Amino acid sequence: MLWRHGQTTWNLERRFQGTTDIPLTETGVLQARRAARLLASLDPDAIIASDLSRAAATAAELAVLTGLEVTHDPGLRETYAGVWQGLTDAEIQERHAEQYAAWRRGEPVRRGGGELETEVAERTVPVVEQAVEKLEEGGLLVVASHGGAIRVTLGAMLGLDPQVWGALGGLANCNWSILGESRRGWRLLEHNAGSLPEPVLGDDS
Template sequence: MAQARRAARLLAALKPHAIVASDLRRARDTAAELATVTGLKVTTHPALRETYAGEWQGLTHEEIAGRFGEQYAAWKRGEPVRRGGGELETEVADRAAPVVLDHAGRLPDGGTLVVVSHGGTIRTTIGRLLGLESRSWEALGGLTNCCWSVLGEGARGWRLLEHNAGSLPEPVLGDDD
């Protein structure tokens, strides 16, 4: 929660116009910290939930590799894999990216949308919005807890302006408390 409060103070400096979050508790609670600082309402959406990993759900990487060796290796190589019978990464992007685009489309010109979700969902959504091939999405890397990425619309589509921001030991946007 301390990480969420710190991130909220920093993100508030971006003067967001709207907040949309996964309906899962961890994301909702994180978004609520930003709502408290900005006075905005949080809209939740189940399409922003983390990737469903089927039988892999709740296991460590070591446990997954031990039980599902070849499937795990294929996934690490970037092959489309229904991890443990769960979702493909492209299916996660299929459900999450339209929600982000819908909410972004409701903003005033130059408006800022904050999306609070989960690492895998954020990575696949960014990959989809940038038009990257799904095999390349892993190159974006995961996000550290309560860090963020910044996308902007350019003349030829979405652009990644920052990734995994907020992990510096000292805030860079100002932290008047």
């Protein structure tokens, strides 16, 4: 399970956060507490999180309820976006129009001189896979991270071409996506969810 952090002031202002360490708002803390109550009922076996405070604080709410220790890993940080960080969406479009348009088209772009999305996946996926390997069969791992980092992690783990990773819509604050292992590899079971998962009953279960 990949879980996005709660709300921050920069989320509200539509500023690109990247690796800038922006804390949760009061609303963000409440979002994390609400989500944690739901996720705790699934009896997770391990929690890992980005070391940026917004993700770490989100994970901490689940740790309080489960008694699990959170492992923090900088490999789960959001995409580093250089000079884009701290700018609003409108400012990025105005100052870096060509680069912004290329990114929106799904082209590989070092936004603001920062990381490629494939480079982000190259650091996030091993962290998740190594944590999964430590679980007993059927165990549940909760990964508290960031919207962009989660999207590229999902795309890479599902074996999707990087050009179509954008087809995976963004996650709302404190929503999550769930991957499950199958004979064919990873499957996307839930995406941008904010309620407990329901069993899949039918021909595609």
